[in-house]
Amino acid sequence: MSKPAVVLLSGGLDSATCLAIARAEGFEVCALSFRYGQRHEVELQAAKRVAEVLGASSHKIMEIDLRLFGGSALTADIPVPKDRPMTEISHGVPVTYVPARNTIFLSFALAYAEVLNAYDIFIGVNALDYSGYPDCRPEFIEAFENMANLGTSYALASGKRIHIHTPLLRLSKAEIIRKGRALGVDYDLTISCYDPSADGTPCGRCDSCLLRKKGFEEA
């Protein structure tokens, strides 16, 4: 019998690859996405397709409205930057940073893991392409894992450790794509754009589109 794992799924290239890796490692995947006031519902449609096609056992969508707090391009009305050179993309905190987003997402994943009695959580963070996001760094993930093991009764009672898996942490976008292709991921299912049109067409010019394009060129 395969072990359950919670996989955070955005509908983008990285999290789709992460889900495929969790499946390849033999986990029964319980995918978790968020409707969090982001401007593009098309992301969630992509997440649904990815969960289905890549063999997730279940897919839940948690509704949270971070607009209550304000303060980010992905949830408020700050324009998404376009056509930035690679050197700018990979340095500094991007305006598309959402305060404490991965902390919130991982916290829900942890709650779900406890309900499922699952000790494995997958998140497709990457420390190379997005060095500006503090909550994508390995030291943050380690600190979260430590906190998770201290703050949940099932881990304390069983003595087993909760493990936050970050299989993409040190891969380049090209390496992620090659890995995903080897596992049969169809990247046409995914969407990475920060600012797509209503029908899901990527803008082709935001940081995420530029990184994706560069990744496919190199892969």
Place this chain on the structure above:
Amino acid sequence: MSKPAVVLLSGGLDSATCLAIARAEGFEVCALSFRYGQRHEVELQAAKRVAEVLGASSHKIMEIDLRLFGGSALTADIPVPKDRPMTEISHGVPVTYVPARNTIFLSFALAYAEVLNAYDIFIGVNALDYSGYPDCRPEFIEAFENMANLGTSYALASGKRIHIHTPLLRLSKAEIIRKGRALGVDYDLTISCYDPSADGTPCGRCDSCLLRKKGFEEA
């Protein structure tokens, strides 16, 4: 000019006292409550009264639906235990435990703190009366604080530390009540019951009612 602090507010005795302490320490209080599928909306009505009367500058209510995951008395249909002796109340994980609840609440408080540029978060956890909740223990709070400082761009950029304040951590219920009374807290505004009637009348027999009663007798 006073510094902003995010105060987690449930509408119960502990968080009301916590809010009063934050005010007494000179903080501008931004109160944060959750509608999380708990059975008693009367808690939130109490939170609104407490925020107003005790001088919070603002009060936000975040909607999250933990019922998506299932698995707890406060959010599902497991009966709340009644008339348990004190020895049982203070040992073991209570059935009213909600998976990763404080992790989730603190994560939202952290996001809000980042938007406000606030470095102070107050939570009324107590390690004495509720020793069965792993996410009320000091080691959990320290681990969360560490994670918060690693995972948010404003703390990294400023070099200032985020501080999770737990002024009630080592106080008995009677000490909490005495402290709150000294600060002018009207506990009639608060509600602690796990299973109140629709009009807000406490059951008088759940763990929380029994601890509250004992606290008032001793104070």
